[in-house]
Amino acid sequence: VPVDRKRLYLLGGALLGAGIVAAILIVVGTGGGSSGTTTSAGTATTTATPTASLAGIPQTGDTLGRAAAPVTIQVFEDPQCPYCKEWNVDTLPSVVANYVRPGKIKLVYRGINIVGPNSEYGLRAIYAAGLQSRLWQMVDQLYARQGAENSGWITDAVIQSAATAAGANPNSLMGAFPTAPVTKMWRNAENAATANAVRGTPTFVVQRAPALPTQLQLSALDPASFAAALDPLLQ
Amino acid sequence: VRLRASIAAAAVIGAGIAAYLTYVHYAHIAPICVTGGCETVQKSKYAELVGVPVALLGLFAYVAIIATTAVRGIEAAFAAVLLAFVGVAFSGYLLWAQLAPIGAICQWCLGNDLVISVVAVLCVARLLTEPKPSE
Numbered sequence: 001v002p003v004d005r006k007r008l009y010l011l012g013g014a015l016l017g018a019g020i021v022a023a024i025l026i027v028v029g030t031g032g033g034s035s036g037t038t039t040s041a042g043t044a045t046t047t048a049t050p051t052a053s054l055a056g057i058p059q060t061g062d063t064l065g066r067a068a069a070p071v072t073i074q075v076f077e078d079p080q081c082p083y084c085k086e087w088n089v090d091t092l093p094s095v096v097a098n099y100v101r102p103g104k105i106k107l108v109y110r111g112i113n114i115v116g117p118n119s120e121y122g123l124r125a126i127y128a129a130g131l132q133s134r135l136w137q138m139v140d141q142l143y144a145r146q147g148a149e150n151s152g153w154i155t156d157a158v159i160q161s162a163a164t165a166a167g168a169n170p171n172s173l174m175g176a177f178p179t180a181p182v183t184k185m186w187r188n189a190e191n192a193a194t195a196n197a198v199r200g201t202p203t204f205v206v207q208r209a210p211a212l213p214t215q216l217q218l219s220a221l222d223p224a225s226f227a228a229a230l231d232p233l234l235q
Numbered sequence: 236v237r238l239r240a241s242i243a244a245a246a247v248i249g250a251g252i253a254a255y256l257t258y259v260h261y262a263h264i265a266p267i268c269v270t271g272g273c274e275t276v277q278k279s280k281y282a283e284l285v286g287v288p289v290a291l292l293g294l295f296a297y298v299a300i301i302a303t304t305a306v307r308g309i310e311a312a313f314a315a316v317l318l319a320f321v322g323v324a325f326s327g328y329l330l331w332a333q334l335a336p337i338g339a340i341c342q343w344c345l346g347n348d349l350v351i352s353v354v355a356v357l358c359v360a361r362l363l364t365e366p367k368p369s370e
Contacts, residue, residue, distance in 0.1 A: 007309070010309070011362060017320075022324030081265070
C-alpha cells in the first residue's frame with residue numbers, strides 16, 4: 001500500500017516535535033529538581049541531625065526514651081530502605097524533640113529485613129550497637145552511608161565507619177554479631193512485625209497500654225504529617 | 236479499527252503500570268519488586284518532574300493515547316504518535332538514569348519501556364494507514 005507523502009511529513013514532524021518536548025522535559029527535570037536521593041531532606045522542622053538530636057536521651061537496647069513514657073511507638077525499618085532514611089533524617093529529630101525528650105513517648109527500634117540479604121548484616125550491626133546503648137545513632141549513621149538497594153553497600157568497612165561515628169566501639173560491636181542478645185532483639189522485631197501485620201517499611205505501631213497496638217496511618221513522612229497522625233492518639 | 240483497539244489495549248496495560256507506580260509513590264510504600272531496585276529508583280530525583288511523579292505524567296499520557304483511539308482521522312493518529320514518541324524518548328532517558336546515575340533497575344519501568352515502544356510502533360502503523368475521511 002503506497003504511503004502518501006503528507007503522512008511521512010506528519011511522522012517526521014511528530015518525531016521532531018517529540019524530540020523537542022522530551023528535551024524540554026529532561027532539561028526541566030534535571031535543572032529544576034533538588035539534588036541527590038534525599039530530595040526532602042531540607043524540610044525537617046528542626047535543624048539537628050538525628051544523631052545530634054539523640055544527645056541526653058536515655059537509651060537501652062532497642063529502646064529510646066524514658067521507660068515510664070505512657071506511649072510506645074515501635075518503628076519498623078530496614079537499613080536499606082530509602083523511605084526509612086527519609087523519615088529518619090526529616091522527621092526523627094522533631095519526634096525526639098517534641099515527644100521523646102519530654103517523656104511523652106518512647107521509641108522501640110524494630111529492624112527487619114524487607115529489602116534483601118544485605119539488610120541482615122546491617123541489622124546485626126544495629127542490634128549489636130544496642131548492646132552499647134548506641135543503636136539509634138548506629139541506625140542514623142548507616143542511613144548516612146546508604147547505597148542502592150541490594151548493591152552490597154553494607155560492608156565491614158561501612159559498619160566500622162558508622163560505628164565509630166555513632167560513638168560505639170567498632171571491634172566489640174562486630175564481635176557481638178553472633179551473640180544471643182543481638183539475635184534476641186532481632187527475633188523480637190520479626191515477631192512484632194508478624195504480630196502487627198507489618199508488610200512494608202517504615203511502619204509505625206503505636207500503643208498506649210492497656211489499649212491494643214495500632215498502626216499509624218500516615219499521609220506523608222514529613223514532621224507535620226507525622227504529628228497530625230500521632231497527636232490524636234496521645235489525647 | 237483493529238489497530239486502534241490494539242493501541243488502546245496496550246495503552247491500558249501501560250496505564251495500569253503507571254497507576255500502580257503513582258499509587259505507591261503517594262502511599263509511600265515500596266513497590267512489589269523482583270529486580271531489587273524499584274524503591275531506589277522511585278525515591279530518586281528522576282522519579283519526579285518539578286514535583287510531579289513521572290508515573291502520574293505517564294498515566295496522563297496513556298489516558299490521552301487511549302482517548303485518541305476513540306476518534307477517527309489523521310489528526311487523532313498524529314496526536315497519538317506525538318504522545319507515544321514523547322513517551323519513548325522520556326522512557327529512554329529514564330532507562331539511562333537507571334543504568335547510570337541511579338545504578339538500580341526497576342522492573343515496572345522496564346515493563347513500561349516495553350509497552351510504550353509497542354504503543355509507538357502501533358501508532359506509527361495507524362498514522363500511515365488511517366483511512367482518509369472520504370474513504
